[in-house]
Amino acid sequence: MRRSQNKYEYFFVLGVLSSIAVSVPSNAQSILPASDGTGTIVTPNGNRLDIGGGQLSRDGANLFHSFIQLNLSQGEIANFLSNPKIQNILGRVTGGDVSIINGLLQISGGNSNLFLMNPAGIVFGTNASLNLPGSFTATTSNGIGFGSNWFHATGLNDYSSLVGNPGTFAFTMSQPGGIINAGNLSVTQGQNLTLIGGTVISTGQLSAPQGQIMVSAVPGGNWVRISPPGQVVSLEIRPPSATESQPNTWTIPIASLPELLTGKGGQYVSGVSVNNNGQVNLAGSNLPVEAGDVTAKQVTTQTATLSANRNLTLVESQLNTTGDLNLLAGNTVQMRDSITNPFTAHSQGNLYIQGNQSIDILALNHPETPFQSGGNLSLVSDGVVSGDSHFASKGNFSILNLSGQPGNFVSLYDPIISSNGDVSFGDYTGVALKVEALGSISAGNITITGPDTSLTGSDPDISTLTSSRSLILRAGLNTLENPANMPQSQQGTSFTSPGGPSSPASITAKDIRTSASSQEDVEGGSVILNAPGDIRADSINSSSSRRNGGTISINSSSGIIDTGSIDSSSGTGNGGTVTVSSSSGSINTGSINTSSGTENGGTVNFSSNSGTIDTGSINTSSGTGNAGIISISGRVNTNSTNTTVISTVSQSSTNQSTKNSSSNIPSNIPSDNLPEQSRKPEITAESIEITRQKEFEDFLGNGFPEKFTDAKDIRYALHAVENQFQEINNQQNKNHKETPKIAVIYTVKKRDYLQIVLETSQGEFVTDVPDAKFEQLKCRSELLRQLLSKKKIETELDCRKVLGAEYNADDHSVHAKKLYHWLMKDIEKVLDRQGINTLLFSMEKELRLIPLAALQKNKEEFLIDKYAISLIPSLSYTDITYTSPTKYKVLAMGASDFSKSSQSSTLAAGTEESRQLSTLAAVPAELAIFNNKDFWEAEGSVIKDSEFDMDNLNNESKKRPFRIVHLATHAGFQQDDNQKQKQKAEFYIQFEDSRKTLQNLQDKLNPPKENFPKELRWSDFRVDLLVLSACDTQQGIAGSEKIFVGLSAKLGVKSTLASLWEVSDPGSLILMSEFIGI
Structure with a gap:
């Protein structure tokens, strides 16, 4: 996969070296000792210069030399004399000339490390080499620190005090001198090689087998602290504090980088040149090298760190480590290859690349995979990460910003990522992208702008990637098409893939766009998402205005598929095919559009x-x-308020196929389960559903779906959800967890007494309760509510007269037991025989405010002790399927202080008053729950106080679609005189500065599609749950319980959770904490 033309126009610069550049005269001594009392002695011995004398530290472990100049011509040897007691030999050059080393540096007589310090600069020519028993360090600092004492580059030193290992290098000048290496600098096995200067250019070789290489460009005015010998290389660059001692100031002028190359050292260097404008360029490219930069051509070692103050520029570099490789730049990391010479960064450990401002990679010309790691592979930047290359990691692959969060990247030509672990990145913009992993894949927004026309070779997806703006994400693979081809780390780095049966690999993404705009005459791109675990995406758009929509394929072998809207429509071409398949998990999607304006609509599977x-x-x-x-093919959930609407209108005929895979559902309860009272009902569950649907439509307007008009549909829905819970328990090995067995209990007014219709997955049962007169039911319900809430409840009935001797205004248990008896006595045996443990009550309107949880069979046994209980409007408006809410993104909003919003309104009780809304002190703690990963697994966004308004709710929820919206505030019902006469209440939600009605909310959040065809609506991306954690719901208004159904239908929300009772602020916090933690 190569590019025929590079991102930047490459050309060779024929640098003309200055005519003043001369070689070191062969008849002059290359190394001159300084007459400063150090006592260094240089003794010529043929082509060898023996260096002896010098000064020792007090412990005899460090030997110091001082030179006026230190140069070596080709064939010359600088031989530093040592003994077994000397650990370190340190030499300084004080004369102000650049050291030009084009010969051999060696140590004899001991196993010492060698340090060379020359602030004016150091050049290693093409013939430079090392013959050292220990480590080697070259630096242009003006001081080497031993604790708080300094080996000064100029002036007098207290040599006896310089004990221990050198660990600090001081650069007090404004621009430190440079180091250039064109030679072969190699140390013996297990030793370290370090180059530290203001600029470091290495066009030669750096080698430290099983050792460590450190190359660093340091800004002036800073200190560098490196780890002691024998420890993992670490690099700390910082300015000194005012209280720390400083080395002597270097006052001699320091040659700039162009001067270094056009002066005496230029003729000994290859691979770098100076053009006529005085700009230094790397040979074979127009990439400049400036002060503060680092370049390196060949690096071979165990662990390496290349660190640039400004730019790290790597052209045709070959970097190979058996351990970790760190590539760091204060500005930009730049990498290039060519057709004949590859760029490679191969690390058997972790490969870490950080460019604080940007990372710029173009390495597609050579067939070798440029980036390979045996451990993790990380690209880190707060700026643009341009990744035109192929990446292969035996660990995790990640693109991050400097704070450690997923970072964005772009690619203009050909990105392919392969990982044995997880892959994570933020937003991606660029050509067709392919990501394959043995682990999971996590991404932000993905926008594909074109095909990958640079891809060549035998990749099995080449036709897909090169023909359209495609996206391929495959997680949880057993093998990779493009694996990292290298052995495991020799320094102990290991990695275990997170995939496996116990935790299937997943795919998570935000908005995916492979679509073509109205100005583009191209097809929508293919989208392929495959994983064994869950697959989640906020939305997928592969539509095209002028050509065909793209093919979308989403497949999970064992997980849940959960997406927002899917669009593969076309204006003048064919709609694309959409296939969504999960072998054993549920499928949840938003709206799907494969329509066509003039050609054929696309298939949906x-x-x-x-x-x-x-x-x-x-x-x-x-x-x-x-x-x-x-x-x-599968069990279609029809329990959502936001029901599926299928549109297949065309000028020609069409085929539709729906296959149900569920078991047969019996139409009646088996006779051995029926009590004697059971008989053929006059009123059936389906007739009740139709009646209650009409009741809600009359109250709130049309637009509500008729979902259950057949009793078999009800039984099938109950049977399906029981199976769903059983499958979840089986998959999660939660055999101890009870599977819900559900019954729907309909209460109906028959003449003047109660009739109960019971529906379970096994059939229907109807019973009359003649002694439960409806007026008595209402009175006992209102008395129970009054005693529990300790508030007077107005009623049109004279309950003393209705109840007579059984009237009791003091003991709530009397009414709780009687209500339990009327509702449960005839059906309890049926419930027990079928193992029912969950009751859904659909009540006559007069009974909907009965506090069901307070009903008790006897003094010790309450209804809620035996059953899970829910009050529902009807089954048609209730979603009984289960999905773990903590895995969904949540938008949490609310306010605690409403001092800016004093509302004047007519309240439920009919009194006109102006009141200040109470402070909700617990709201901040409630909202903070959604930023706590211990409670909420998925991403949470919290907006509160002054930012809690209608515009922010609209903009934030549509900018990044959330599946759950949680509002912690006041809410309630208000009436004007006209509404009072109609016994209707207008619902409102209180924002920080104003209150908004249900109609206000619908107009903003979910307007009619025909009026606003281009506007994103809540129903388009599917809000699953709207939670109203409201303290003040003003109970007692006629029809108040119906408003919550209206919220779901009018706003396009799948489910709404709210309270029909007034709940205190602290009580609301406790309730929501328990609910969120489920």
């Missing part, structure tokens, strides 16, 4: 062997062609 399928609207229509086929 859903398949789930054992999970449920829950979608938004599906549109495969065509203006003049054929509508697309819709094929659904």
